Amino acid sequence: MGAIALSLWQSGLFQQELLNPGGWNQFRRFIGASIHPDLSAELLRLTLDASLTTLAYAVCGTVLTIFLGIIGGIFASEVWWRSGVAQSKHSLISPWWLSIRFLLAVPRAIHEMIWGLFFVNLWGLDPLTAVLAIAIPFGAITAKVFSEILDETPRQPLQNLLNSGVAPPIAFIYSLLPQAFLNLLSYSFYRFECSIRSAAVLGIIGAGGLGYQIFLSLQSLQYEQLWTFFYALVVLNGAVDFSSAWLRQKLGCASRLDLNLTQAKRRKYGKDGGNRADGEEFQPQPSTFSPCLALLQTLKSKISPHAILLGISLLLLPFCFWYVRADYRKLWAPRTRQLLTEVVQASFPPDWSIAAQLPWLSVQTVAMAVLAIALAGLGGMVLSFPAAHNFFLPGGLLNRGRQTEIRTLLSWAMLLFVRIFLLFCRAIPAPIWALVVLFVLFPGILPGAIALGIHNLGILGRLKAEVIENLDFRPLEALKTQGAPSSLVFFYGVLPMTLPRFVAYDLYRWEVCMRETVIVGLVGAGGLGRVLTEQLSSFDYRSLVITLGGFIVLTFGIDWISAQMRRSLR
Amino acid sequence: MPEPVFELRQVAHQFGQFPALVNINLQIYPGDRVALVGSSGAGKSTLLRLLNGAILPTQGEVWALGRNLSQLRSRQLRQVQRQIGTIHQQFHLVDNLSVIHNVNAGHLGRWSLVKALLSLIIPQEVSTAQAALTQVGIPEKLYTRTDRLSGGQQQRVALARVLVQDPIAILADEPIASLDPELSREVMDLLRDLSQQAGRTLVVSLHDINFARSHCQRIIGLRQGTIIFDAPTEQVSATMITELYSLELSETQGVTRGSLES
Structure with a gap:
């Protein structure tokens, strides 16, 4: 409460003139335009194109995010180093683990927008800028969350495999990953929802898509067009949120991120174990993990959520990567390296005058x-x-x-x-x-x-x-x-x-x-x-x-x- | 006498300040069927975990299959561990994989990473898994999700995995503690058969002394981390058993009770 009051005072609420009476007219025009958005064929085509761009950025960004998240998540998890290191019988937490955690913390602290502006300086307004600006900070966040999910997954099956002489990577793939799969998937969906919002924001710095169009029409006071884009963005977000919620529900993972439930969850796991040991605990749970088996089941039970997921990803992913047409060669082009070194050189020695x-x-x-x-x-x-x-x-x-x-x-x-x-x-x-x-x-x-x-x-x-x-x-x-x-x-x-x-x-x-x-x-x-x-x-x-x-x-x-x-x- | 499968030489193990095992000397020979008995906290689980290399002793030497486990590098240790199959009271299966993958997990010590990955998409060596499941009596459950099985069925899946692993020795940590009497008998029979068929060594910790008598040739009584008796089944008298538990009761009612629970 105190913090809020202090912040209010900070914001100058009681000190100076805040309301800008001259703006009311504009505001009224802006609100008024909401009931008659511009629906001309030309603009609708532009809207569709911009929406697809935003969607494609989000999809490509999410794919890279999950890729980085899985790799980073495994290496940032305690259980990986424990199971790997336990072999050498020094079960101390390795310095590797700490340094990876730290390495992930930095990109996480910097917002997508800053990454975006930085990449614009490097590559200009390439689609690659938008995709990477999403993937790098989100990848680091996802890696952190994935590592926490992995660490909270029951470990006995993993330990069991390790004790029967299975190499740690294989043991991981056969025990922890499938156990944690639903939680990982559910979080990935949540990240996709975030990516959509982020892709819109990145449009504003010039990366294209709906955010860009909205920004342009707001600058040029074209409120009718603005509302068309608004509605498109709302529909896009709504569709993504809705389908993600629906798929999560079908797959049987209701809540997407359990922030405060760790203890409750552990208790539940324990209880479930006990129940199952007693005998008949048949749960009408979703089907198997393996996609191939999932396909088999589709034939049996008409629509399986796995098949839908597989189908969507098979169609959507190539389309989005094709639509974005990012120039990935820039990633390892010599010019990029040259520019990066220039940036590093330009930032030294730091200018402390701002510090005060x-x-x-x-x-x-x-x-x-x-x-x-x-x-x-x-x-x-x-x-x-x-x-x-x-x-x-x-x-x-x-x-x-x-x-x-x-x-x-x-x-x-x-x-x-x-x-x-x-x-x-x-x-x-x-x-x-x-x-x-x-x-x-x-x-x-x-x-x-x-x-x-x-x-x-x-x-x-x-x-x-x-x-x-x-x-x-x-x-x-x-x-x-x-x-x-x-x-x-x-x-x-x-x-x-x-x-x-x-x-x-x-x-x-x-x-x-x-x-x-x-x-x-x-x-x-x-x-x-x-x-x-x-x-x-x-x-x-x-x-x-x-x-x-x-x-x-x-x-x-x-x-x-x-x-x-x-x-x-x- | 042949070389022992397991040998413990003056082994002690401590968890922090708490001594779980004290000065254990023990030899187990190929084909032996050994029961570990004693109340909770006597050190049965610790002993089993020492045998399969899950933990290393704080003192003394554990030899398994002719190797001193403390002196092995991780790769060599894994090679030894591949020859030892373990079964747990709580099964420790991966719940949301289908049965075939849990059974195939027995191969993982031998399979390459590529093959292991491929098998998650297109199950490999299905016939071996099918045969193992037939042997434990649930051939129809091959593609069922593991958490849809009952407790008894899950323990059979764990047994099938050990079958596929084809180890020299089987360790079982209270395998029947959470099953009803009928299922317990079936699982114990299976364990005995598995051991007899290929001359595999079996070490099983049990609470039910009757199963120890009916299914094992040798019984080791543990109390507070020490071996109280170690004798062929026919020489273990009812008084020895009563003493094993009753002495314990009178002693544990003292100060140490809380710490033994852990």
Whole structure:
């Protein structure tokens, strides 16, 4: 609370004129255009092309991300080094493990946007820029998450194979990887959703696609076109979110990232083991891992989610790689190496003159992230309840008893409306929101925080709705059958059960917000982000090294605080 | 006398401050069927884990198949471990792979990486796996997902894997502790048959003394990390067994009770 109040004060809320009355006219025009978007054939063709570009960037980026994530994840996992090193009987954690963890932490701390701007300096506006800008930071994040998933997977089967003389790599492939497969897959889907949003943001720095078109039409005040692109982006995001949720549900992995559930999960594993040992514990679970067997099963049971997955990837992947037409030769072209060495040379010796400003800029950045997450967290929580399908709908927890048709209709309408609202919030990239907010506010960290807040509200609202949908309803039913009124069921049952997970998600998004302050910095929203983007576009590498260093240290600090707070929640 | 399959020379093993095994001397010869008995925490599991090289002793020497395990490099150790099959109470199978892959895991010590990978897509050596499953009595489960099997069936899959591995010695750590009496008998019969057919050595830790008597030729009684008796089955009297457990009760009721649980 104190942090939020301080941040509000920081943002200058009580100090100066914030509202820009001159912008209201523009804002009204902007809103007005939403009901009559430009639907001319020419623009629709452009929209389709831009949407495909964005999708293709996301797909290619995700493929590389997962590739890097698997390799990095295995080498960053404790269990790999333990099982490999245990052979030599020195079961100390190897220095390799620590250095790999550190190596992964740096690209993770830097936002896609910074990577994008950096690659633009190297290769210009090549599609390769967009794909790599997604793949490198996401690959590092994915590697971290994959390594955690691997470390949390039960190890006895692996140990069993190792003890019967199987070489560690093979033992890994036959025990840990298939066991962790569902979790890995589910996280990969989540990453794909993130990639789509990221691909749109990268458009803004000129990489093409929907983000680019939106930025152009916003700059040239073509609001009718702007809304066409908005709707396309929303549809694209909605389609990806929906299909990913549907596939995950079909595959039997409901929640995509369990931040605070590790202990509960372990307990469950233990219990399951016991049950199974007792005898008949047949679960109607999804089918086998092996794609070939999955194909066989398709013949048996019409549609298998594996077959769908396989089919989609077989069609979509080559298409997207073909559509992007990135020039991969640039990766190992001598010119790239030459440019890289030039950049390294240009950044030494570092220019320390910026250092004096760093503390102040850091405070601004943190204030922006705190404000954003306060807005997103609270708003997301309020909206998550109407967005969950098991709450206000007929037969849901808070809506039992006789139903009139009008009430049914109303509750469905509310669910639909809230879900579309959340989708809209998260589909539009934060810098675009920032530009929209700038119609009515003067530049500063408050508009930046509001923009980040709106974007994250869309994400958190959905994550929290999923938490609610996965709740164990038995304790709540018990309360209800005692005759407790709905409001008490909420405060005695629902809130205590959901709040820790909600806060865990808030803290997690807070870390992300810290990194995302960079992208609203791009449109002048202040903090370290603005300085970073300025330095990058003016090739001022000597100061950049210092600012970037400060930013990385700051994100590490925030991650640490957030991790501590999350741990105390368990 | 032939050379022993397993030999322990003055072996002691400690977990931190807690001595799990103290001064163990032991020889197990080819074709022996040995039962380890004693209450929980007596050191049975530790002994088995020493035999298959999962842990190395803090003192003394463990020899398996004529090699001193402490002095082997990891590759050599793996070669020894390939000849030793292990079965656990909790099966330790990979739940969401189908049965064939869990059975084929018995080949992994011999297979190349490429072949192991290929087998996950197109199962290799299906006939061997099929034969092994037939022998343990569940031939129809070849392509079923492992976690859909009952406990007894999963233990059979673990047995089939050991069959495919074709080891010289089989170690079983309380293989029947979570099965009902009928299934227990079937699994113990299978273990005995596997051992008799190819003259494989069997070392099995058991809680049920009757199975030790009916299925093994030799019984080793452990208590608090030391060997109390080591005798052919027919020489193990009812009093020896009662003493093994009763003495333990009176002693463990003292201070050490908590630490023994671990």
